[in-house]
Amino acid sequence: MILITEFMDEAWVDWLRARTDIDYQPDLPDRPDDLARSATGAAALIVRNRTQVRGDLLDTGFRVVGRLGVGLDNIDTDGCRARGIEVIPATGANTLSVAEYVVTTAAMLLRGAYFMRPAMEAGDWPRGPAGQGREIAGKVLGLLGYGAIAREAARLGRALGMSVIAHDPFAGDFEGAEAVTRDALLARADVVSLHVPLTEETKGLIGAGALAAMKPGAVLVNAARGGIVDERALCDALRDGRLAGAALDCFATEPLGAENPFADVPNLILTPHVGGVTAEANARVSEMIARAVADRLDLPA
Template identity: 75%
Template sequence: MILITEFMDEAWVDWLRARAEVTYEPDLPDRPDDLAALAPQASALIVRNRTQVKGALLQAGFTCVGRLGVGLDNIDMDGCAARGIEVYPAIGANTLSVAEYVVTTGAVLLRGAYMMRPEMEAGDWPRGPAGQGREIAGKVLGLLGYGEIARKTGALGRALGMEVVAADPYARDFDGARQAEAAEVMAEADLLSLHVPLTDETRNLIDADALARMKPGAILVNAARGGVVDEGAVCDALRAGHLGGAALDTFAVEPLGADHPFAGVPNLILTPHIGGVTAEANTRVSEMTARRVAAHLGLE
């Protein structure tokens, strides 16, 4: 049985159903007892980022995990390796979706006028403040991390006339970007985008000190991992007017719940971890994952 614990493109769920028994329950992360009961019946799991493939779940007996996305911090990779469990992330399938998210939300925050709907609905006509928005052309796009998604983000930025500067101690090359140290990228960027995994090294990489080193009025976009950013410090920088805007797609705790610092913070876009999720990307991710899991199980 293939157990799918989070949302997946229905056509590819049906494709798997034509080849194997499939249990598709996309709300299982909210029902841990049911997940624990179903997992021992599964030969494969297909998950997104909310299912925690760790701890006792690794004892269930499945032989592979298909990851509908690329982040792996919800999967105990060492534990999987020790048990011979193969993990198949959908590398490359949502690259364009994330890159578009970064550049388009950055452009919205630079322009500013799109955030003025409340004033207009109240009957005001804030044409003066709205006319102070900034063009994206000629601005510096700073990338912390320079993997595949960051490279595509840089390409989109260059197409709009941006200069691209990047830092990554593990990058093979910096084709398309000027290489710099992370502190230099943060200091130069008009739009700073994060493209790093969540590790002990990157946790709270963007804290109060890092934010203070950024240009006044700079824009921050995080579509990487939530724990990379000190969320309270970002809110403080926005309230103080030092940051010109921020878009956060990933969070230290997901869903946010009631205990979060974001209420009433200006120039802030919040999205529910969908930077890599569009209709097109979901189809690509689902196809790649379905085919790799099927191949692992000998179903193709």
């Protein structure tokens, strides 16, 4: 039996169902007390980013975890390795969707006119402020981290006339970008986009100090992981006008809850961790993981 704990492309759920028993409960992360019970007897789990694959869950007997995405911070990979549990991420399947999110959202933030709807609905005609937006062509795209998604964002940015700089102490090369220090990137970039995992070293990486070091009028995009950005410090920077805008697709706490700091913060785009989730990416991710899990369980191709 395969337990699927979060949403998956229905065609590939059916593809798996034709080959083995499937327990499809896409709301299971909202019912954590039921998770271990449902996993007992499963040969494999298929999860996204909300299911916490750790603790007692690791001892319920599954042999494979298929991750519908690439980040693994919700999975105790060391614990899985110690128990012989294979973890399979959908590497590359949603790269284009995240990269498109980064570049198109950056263009919206630079243009600024898309925030004028409330004033227009109130009867105003804010053509003057709306006409102060900027083109994305000629701007500097700064990528903190230079893995596959950042490289695709760099390609798209260059196609729109941007120049690209990047900082990544672990990158083997910087093809398509100029390698710079972190401080230089913050000082030069018109758009700062984050492409690093959440680790002890990157937690709070973009705090008050980093935000103050950014180029005046720059915009920030985080479609990587929550916790990398100090959310309250970012809200302060937006309220003070030090930054022109920001977009967050991932958060320190998901869902946000009522005590989040974002109410009435200007020039801020919030999306519910969907940078890598489009119809096309969901189909690619689901197919990759369905086929990989079926292969590991020796199910028919």
